[in-house]
Amino acid sequence: MKELKLNHYRFSIAWPRIMPTGIKSDHVNEKGIKYYDELIDNLLENNITPIVTLYHWDLPQVLQEKYGGWQNISMVNYFNEFANLCFERFGNRVKYWITFNNPWSVAVEGYETGEHAPGLKLRGTGAYRAAHHMIKAHAKVWHTYDTQWRAKQNGLLGISLSGEWGEPVDLSNPKDIEAAERYVQFYMGWxxxxxxxxDYPQVMKDFIGRKSTQQGLGMSRLPSFSTQEKSYIKGTCDFLGIGHFTTRYITQKNYPPGRGGSSYLTDRDVAELVDPRWPDPGSEWLYSVPWGFRRLLNFIKTQYGNPLIYVTENGVSEKMMCTELCDHWRIQYLKDYINEMLKAIRDGVNVRGYTAWSLLDKFEWDEGYTERFGLYYVDFRNKNKPRYPKASVQYYKRIISFNGFPNQREVENWKIRTIETCSSTNQLLAAEEKRSTAANVLRLIHDPLTSHMEMVTEIVVPTVCTLCILLSAVFLMFLLRRRH
Structure with missing residues (x-):
């Protein structure tokens, strides 16, 4: 981080690391507290501002098994208890808090499609119920901070939402225009x-309510807020975090109620399309469409009264098995997207900060280690997990230093040097991989005891066990025959 000249770093506090069961009265893990204390202190010593997310999808297992996780209203109080402990222990040093990172993914992929933990497929109801409880939990935590901690800690508390832009396929077709707005409202507007x-977007209440009636249900599958809850939730946001990666073309598509069962995806009545000319170097869902970023930011300005915005996630992956440090596509992606953000700022959008996603290659949920979003390459096969800077590190470092783009001539000269450095580092990594493979072969050749032990455990032991069982069976048959 120091090498990159970062002035802030966003990380999450793992709820189970602080409260293993999720309940404070059961146990508070002081070793977990100490870990985050040291991290926060080290950041501050190096003039890096900590931005802390309270929930990045890691729910304590006990709360899922005992209560059903975010399907249960009791999570509101348990989450508030966890957040309150974090304010108490870290709030004297942390001034930027985020309650939830991308709750859309928790709701839809956790409780509707089952792609992510806890892997439930409660079609047509699970996502809405989980989201309902997370919104209430966010509001409760905001009020807790506002009434108990803000005066002495002087911090800000917001939420980070994922927002992909939806562009109408046909700008002259009112149905496509409505479908595109519906796509955004069902996504970020939710x-x-x-x-x-x-309250929820009117279009969500209308569409889900109508489809629920057509299914013969007595009430909407979308839960409702009471008058008191609406007042309690409204305005519980000091800043809005935005995670943005890509855009879709949207057109109207009617899904008859009951066809294949109702679901969040069919409730929207939209079809998503992509332009095959859009670059897609990594994740299959992530196409580079920079102009969508500016449109999304302006949409937020218009819809929500131009709130204070921090871009909490923006970046691109690569999906390669080989070592690739010369990530020219990431440099292009960062340049194009940051440039569109700067245009939005000139439009009057209140963007105050930007965070590239991500610092290091990491575990990418259901994709494991196959997709690499990091500015730094991590060698996961090495037990020490060494990190190597990709070319994008130097580019991003220059943007931070200049607080904008360096001049084009400097960029071109610098690119040549980076590619040379990059190539030599790649060669070193390739040589390291060869040495590692050779060392494994030599270990088997020169360590006969190890080889012998592996052979014993893998071949001899199972064979002997099988023979013993056969001999026992023969001996038992012999005894039985003699008795008869």
């Missing part, structure tokens, strides 16, 4: 509209 305006 959480942002209650937090800024007190």
């Amino acid at each position: 959480f942002a509209t209650p937090i800024f305006h007190g």
